[in-house]
Amino acid sequence: xxxxxxxxxxxxxxxxxxxxxxxxxxxxxxxxxxxxxxxxxxxxxxxxxxxxxxxxxxxxxxxxxxxxxxxxxxxxxxxxxxxxxxxxxxxxxxxxxxxxxxxxxxxxxxxxxxxxxxxxxxxxxxxxxxxxxxxxxxxxxxxxxxxxxxxxxxxxxxxxxxxxxxxxxxxxxxxx
Ligand SMILES: Nc1ncnc2c1ncn2[C@@H]1O[C@H](COP(=O)(O)OP(=O)(O)OP(=O)(O)O)[C@@H](O)[C@H]1O
Ligand SMILES: O=C(O)[C@H](O)[C@@H](O)[C@H](O)[C@H](O)CO
Numbered sequence: 001x002x003x004x005x006x007x008x009x010x011x012x013x014x015x016x017x018x019x020x021x022x023x024x025x026x027x028x029x030x031x032x033x034x035x036x037x038x039x040x041x042x043x044x045x046x047x048x049x050x051x052x053x054x055x056x057x058x059x060x061x062x063x064x065x066x067x068x069x070x071x072x073x074x075x076x077x078x079x080x081x082x083x084x085x086x087x088x089x090x091x092x093x094x095x096x097x098x099x100x101x102x103x104x105x106x107x108x109x110x111x112x113x114x115x116x117x118x119x120x121x122x123x124x125x126x127x128x129x130x131x132x133x134x135x136x137x138x139x140x141x142x143x144x145x146x147x148x149x150x151x152x153x154x155x156x157x158x159x160x161x162x163x164x165x166x167x168x169x170x171x172x173x174x175x176x
Pocket of ligand 1 (some may be wrong): 019020021022023024025026027028090092124125127128130133154157158159160161162164
């Protein structure tokens, strides 16, 4: 079996892969975790049913809807930190405040920001089958407080799948 990230590195990492809906968190996150050898957790799986119902009926979530969900993901990061294990979690993490909640699980959270233009992401969303309707992408961009270089590593998602995965893997492997 291939070596895991934790076998190759002195320090384990809690990694958030973030971006608006359709930016590639699930597909890219899963592939990156497989490549570096760590667990991948899809944050969407932790939404309470009422959040999924709300989004499925075409309504965007608000701060109150997201709070409990973010706290749950922060607890997950915390568990991996206590176990000293690397994990990659996909979660939109749109506002700085949301990322602050996630950082309660690990103040040293590593963040990969899947960065792309509205038109490109809209096109990708229109080509997939998903409960989150492309019409809600505007609200995702309105809510997004894009992290700067001091907070996250920006990944250019306009490139091919393989290139985007490579950018993420290289960024993570360059850590200690
Ligand atoms: N680099 C890429 N090139 C082409 N297509 C891509 C690329 N990255 C992602 N996609 C496609 O874009 C779509 C959106 O990706 P994905 O579902 O992983 O996004 P997401 O951020 O997890 O979305 P959500 O938050 O709504 O679950 C998928 O159909 C995926 O296959
Ligand atoms: O914060 C949010 O608005 C939500 O997390 C959305 O981003 C959805 O979870 C996801 O994108 C749908 O799959």
